[in-house]
Amino acid sequence: xxxxxxxxxxxxALIAGGGIVTSIVAAAGFCWMDLNIFWERTDAxxxxxxxxxxxxxxxxxxxxxxxxxxxxxxxxxxxxWVRDAVLxxxxxxxxxxFQRTAGDSLGNEPPDGLRRDRNVLILTRPVRVGGxxxxxxxxxxRIPFGLLARxxxxxxxxxxxxxxxxxxxxAKTIQSQVSGPILAMAGTAERIxxxxxxxxxxxxxxxxxxxVLAASFNSMLAEIExxxxxxxNYRRGLEERVAERNRVNAELLFAKQxxxxxxxxKSEFLANMSHEIRTPMNGVMxxxxxxxxxxxxxxxxxxxxxxxxxxxxxxxxxNDILDLSKIEAGxxxxxxxDFDLRKTVQESLGAFAxxxxxxxxxxxxxxxxxxxxxVRGDPLRLRQxxxxxxxxxxxxxxxxxxxxxxxxxARGRVKFEVRDSGIGIHASKLTxxxxxxxxxxxxxxxxxxxxxxxxxxxxxxxxxxxxxLSAQSAPGAGSCFFFELPLEERAAPPAGxxxxxxxxxARRWPALRILVAEDxxxxxxxxxxxxxxxxxxxxxxxxxxEAYERFLAESFDVVLMDVQMPExxxxxxxxxxxxxxxxxxxxxxxxRIPIFALTAHASHAQxxxxxxxxxxxxxxxxxxxxxxxxxxSPVIESLFSAA
Ligand code: ADP
Numbered sequence: 001x002x003x004x005x006x007x008x009x010x011x012x013a014l015i016a017g018g019g020i021v022t023s024i025v026a027a028a029g030f031c032w033m034d035l036n037i038f039w040e041r042t043d044a045x046x047x048x049x050x051x052x053x054x055x056x057x058x059x060x061x062x063x064x065x066x067x068x069x070x071x072x073x074x075x076x077x078x079x080x081w082v083r084d085a086v087l088x089x090x091x092x093x094x095x096x097x098f099q100r101t102a103g104d105s106l107g108n109e110p111p112d113g114l115r116r117d118r119n120v121l122i123l124t125r126p127v128r129v130g131g132x133x134x135x136x137x138x139x140x141x142r143i144p145f146g147l148l149a150r151x152x153x154x155x156x157x158x159x160x161x162x163x164x165x166x167x168x169x170x171a172k173t174i175q176s177q178v179s180g181p182i183l184a185m186a187g188t189a190e191r192i193x194x195x196x197x198x199x200x201x202x203x204x205x206x207x208x209x210x211x212v213l214a215a216s217f218n219s220m221l222a223e224i225e226x227x228x229x230x231x232x233n234y235r236r237g238l239e240e241r242v243a244e245r246n247r248v249n250a251e252l253l254f255a256k257q258x259x260x261x262x263x264x265x266k267s268e269f270l271a272n273m274s275h276e277i278r279t280p281m282n283g284v285m286x287x288x289x290x291x292x293x294x295x296x297x298x299x300x301x302x303x304x305x306x307x308x309x310x311x312x313x314x315x316x317x318x319n320d321i322l323d324l325s326k327i328e329a330g331x332x333x334x335x336x337x338d339f340d341l342r343k344t345v346q347e348s349l350g351a352f353a354x355x356x357x358x359x360x361x362x363x364x365x366x367x368x369x370x371x372x373x374x375v376r377g378d379p380l381r382l383r384q385x386x387x388x389x390x391x392x393x394x395x396x397x398x399x400x401x402x403x404x405x406x407x408x409x410a411r412g413r414v415k416f417e418v419r420d421s422g423i424g425i426h427a428s429k430l431t432x433x434x435x436x437x438x439x440x441x442x443x444x445x446x447x448x449x450x451x452x453x454x455x456x457x458x459x460x461x462x463x464x465x466x467x468x469l470s471a472q473s474a475p476g477a478g479s480c481f482f483f484e485l486p487l488e489e490r491a492a493p494p495a496g497x498x499x500x501x502x503x504x505x506a507r508r509w510p511a512l513r514i515l516v517a518e519d520x521x522x523x524x525x526x527x528x529x530x531x532x533x534x535x536x537x538x539x540x541x542x543x544x545x546e547a548y549e550r551f552l553a554e555s556f557d558v559v560l561m562d563v564q565m566p567e568x569x570x571x572x573x574x575x576x577x578x579x580x581x582x583x584x585x586x587x588x589x590x591x592r593i594p595i596f597a598l599t600a601h602a603s604h605a606q607x608x609x610x611x612x613x614x615x616x617x618x619x620x621x622x623x624x625x626x627x628x629x630x631x632x633s634p635v636i637e638s639l640f641s642a643a
Contacts, residue, residue, distance in 0.1 A: 011179050012171045019167025020160060027156030034152065039121075042081070043114050046123045046141050049079060054137040057087050058129040061095060069096035081141040083120065087127065088136040095135060106138050119143045181210045185217050198225035267329035270321055278318050278600070279520055282622035285311050286526030289624050290533055315622070320453040323384075324436060327460045334464050335604045338490045339379035341414070342367050345406055348386035355394050362401035363394075371408050372489035380604065381461050382485070385469075388458040389418040389481045397422030400478070409484040413467075417482040425473040434459045434469070512536040512636070513555065517547035517573060518562040518598065523621070527560060527598070530625050544568030548576045551593075558635055559595040560619070563610065570597060571613040578614040592616075594635045598623065 053076055060069035069087055076082045076098050083104050087096040092109040099105055110124045121141045126133045181202070188202050198221050204214045288308045295301050326332040349365050356363040386404065393402045400421030409415040425433060436456035455469075462469040466486045473479035514531050516538050518524045524540055531538040539554065541547035545568040547561065559577070563570040574595050581590040597610040600621040607618050619631045 007179050007183065008175060011175060015167045015171040015174065016164060019163040019170075023156070023160040023163030026163070027152070027159045030155060030159065031152045034155075035148075038148070042121055042141065042143070043123070045079075046082070046121065046139055047114075047125070049076060049082075050085075050123050050125055050137055050139045053085070053139075054125055054127040057096065057137060058127045058134060061087065061089065061127055061134045062129050066096055070098070072096070073098035076139060079141070081144070083140045083142045085137065085139045088138065090133070090135055092136070104140075106140050109136050110138050112136070116143075119145050177206070178210065181205060181214055185214060188217075188221075192221070198222075198228055264329055267325040270325035271329060271331070275322060275600075278315065278322070278622075280522050281311065281315055281318065282600075283522030283526050285315065285622050286523075286530065286624065290526075290529050293533065293625055317451060317453075320451065320457055323457050324453060324460070327457070327464065332461075332464060333605070334381060335378045336376055337379065337604050338374055338376050338493065340492075341371060341373060341375050341406070341487070344379045344383055345386065345404060348383045349390060349404060351387060352390050352394050356402065359394065359398065361394065361397055361399070363390075363403075364401065365404040365406070367406040368408060371406055371414060372487070374490040374492045375414065375487035376490050377485065377487045378465060378604075381465060385458050385461050385465075385483075386416070386418070388454045392454060392481075393418055393420035393422065393479070396420065396479070412486055412488055413484045414487045415482065415484045417480055419478065419480045421478040424475045424477045424479055425471065426475050427473075430471050430473060433471070512557040512632075513539065515539050515541060515547060515550055515554075515556040515559045517541045517544060517559065517565065517570060519543055519565045520562070523562070523598070523623075527623055527628075530623065530628055533625070534629070544570055544573030544576075547573045548580075551577050552580065556593060558632065559593055560598055561595050561615065563597050563599045563606075570615075571609070574610075574614045596631060 053072055056072040056075075057069050060066070060072060073085050073087060073096050076085045077100060082098070083100055084106060085098045086094055086106045086109075088109040089095040097105070106122065110122055112124050112126060114121065114123050116122070119142065121143055122138060123141070124136060124138045127135045127137050185202050188200050191200055192198055201218050201221060202214045204211050204218070285308070288304055288311060292301060292304045292308060295304060323332070345365050345367060349363060352363060390402065390404060397420040402421075403417070403419045405417040405419065407415045407417075433452075434455050436453055459469040462483045462485070467483045469481065469483045471479060471481045512531075512534075514536055516524065516527050516531070518527060518540070519542055528538040528540065539550060539556065541550050543565040544561075547559065548568065550556075551559070561570040561574060565573075568576075577593065577595065578590075581592060584590065594617075595615045597615045597618045598621055599606060599610070599618060610618050616635075617631055619627060
């Protein structure tokens with residue numbers, strides 16, 4: 001048992017040590033008492049003999065009979081302890097003497113009484129006759145120290161042995177009564193420490209304090225065991241709950257991933273679908289635009305205008321769905337280019353000038369003078385955001401005014417506010433209107449139309465640009481939509497000569513031969529119809545490779561090049577054409593045919609890429625007749641002036 005034996009050893013040592021000390025003290029006391037008794041007894045014994053001898057010797061001394069006196073002293077020799085005896089006369093001279101061995105003899109007459117000289121006891125007493133002192137008897141007795149020592153040592157050893165036996169018995173009893181229970185408790189504690197099982201108990205063997213201690217120890221163990229059990233139950237419960245929660249979490253995560261993937265798929269599907277629908281819609285719109293241009297009958301023109309308006313609404317809706325899906329699928333790209341802040345705001349409002357005038361509304365834009373003139377950001381998306389907000393403001397306001405206020409915000413940000421004095425929005429709807437397909441009021445669609453997509457797209461766009469769209473409004477008190485965007489101030493670019501294309505009268509233009517590279521049949525028909533409508537010639541190529549081959553084989557004035565085409569796309573075909581032109585120039589200045597990109601992706605980056613590949617300008621799909629004329633006018637001008 002670790003360490004506990006020391007208690008047993010200490011107890012044994014204490015009890016045995018106590019026994020030994022006690023026995024030594026007892027033996028010493030015993031010796032001292034025995035020695036005293038011995039002295040007293042020797043004194044009495046020698047005194048009694050000396051009295052008899054002095055009484056007998058008194059007569060001999062009185063008579064002066066030395067012989068009788070010597071014989072009387074001989075009696076003393078009967079006692080083995082008597083070494084020698086001397087009878088002194090009145091003058092202190094030796095009158096008679098007894099000597100057991102020669103040499104051992106008393107000297108001069110000692111004083112009366114008993115005295116000890118080393119291991120010799122000397123008894124001196126007066127010898128009287130008839131009350132008169134006639135002399136002195138001195139007896140010297142040898143003390144048997146060896147015998148005494150043996151006797152005392154034997155006695156002491158016996159006492160010590162007995163004490164040790166008693167001490168050993170006592171230690172055993174004490175150990176069984178005192179240290180036994182303590183050691184048992186210690187052993188139990190050690191076992192519990194090793195096994196961590198609190199079911200062990202100590203035997204309660206008495207009702208004294210040790211018994212109470214053992215019982216308390218046991219109840220303490222029982223309490224710990226109970227708490228252990230409680231803890232274990234609690235832990236089991238917790239583990240079960242954690243396992244359950246983990247399982248639910250895993251299920252939730254799985255469900256979330258599934259939902260996210262479903263949303264992404266839905267968004268991708270919607271994006272694809274709206275793109276696919278947009279292509280034939282472009283055809284419809286293009287044809288309507290052609291028909292409107294040709295038609296002279298006013299009733300038919302009105303019908304065509306209605307169809308064109310409805311088509312335009314559909315295109316707007318498709319664009320909204322496409323945008324929302326793109327944002328949700330994480331495919332909306334944001335550009336960072338330098339743009340003129342005031343011009344962009346003005347242009348965004350300009351689109352609503354007519355609508356506002358028709359409703360007799362004041363439409364103002366206030367750009368604070370301390371706002372930067374040129375900033376870096378995405379002007380296309382900013383325009384889209386402002387267009388949505390101003391469009392709503394116009395739609396939901398019947399009288400009063402609309403304002404777009406632009407002020408500098410904190411840390412390189414610019415704050416935009418779109419205020420109106422319209423119908424306002426109830427506080428309870430101020431959050432839900434930002435959700436897709438949600439309107440503030442069920443009657444809104446009936447009265448004002450709309451899909452509930454505009455604000456959802458706008459908020460997501462604002463978020464993508466690093467801002468947060470909020471609204472303040474109350475029914476009848478107008479609305480204010482506001483957001484801040486990080487728009488870093490930039491230096492204005494060096495002033496260039498902005499070309500405003502004037503559209504010359506097409507009938508007077510030279511007959512153009514135009515190579516149209518377009519894979520989509522509807523688009524082919526729309527563009528070709530427009531070209532023919534203008535009296536020009538269109539030559540079709542189904543992809544970039546065909547376009548290049550046509551370019552090699554024939555001569556054209558202009559190329560309209562779709563960007564996305566199978567086999568060889570518009571960008572690759574342009575590169576090939578430019579290389580061919582370089583080769584033909586034989587090292588001189590090449591004659592460049594104007595190449596116009598046709599693309600539905602109107603982002604700045606795509607424009608840049610088209611120009612970098614050697615294209616001259618970009619025409620955004622859906623292509624309308626006025627847009628085509630406007631785009632081609634510089635080319636025509638140059639051809640016209642060259643002719
Ligand atoms: P839509 O205008 O196509 O219904 P929006 O997402 O643009 O969809 O707007 C959602 C709803 O928010 C609107 O139907 C309208 O109820 C409310 N709303 C938006 N702008 C305004 C505004 N300026 N004034 C009043 N209500 C507005």
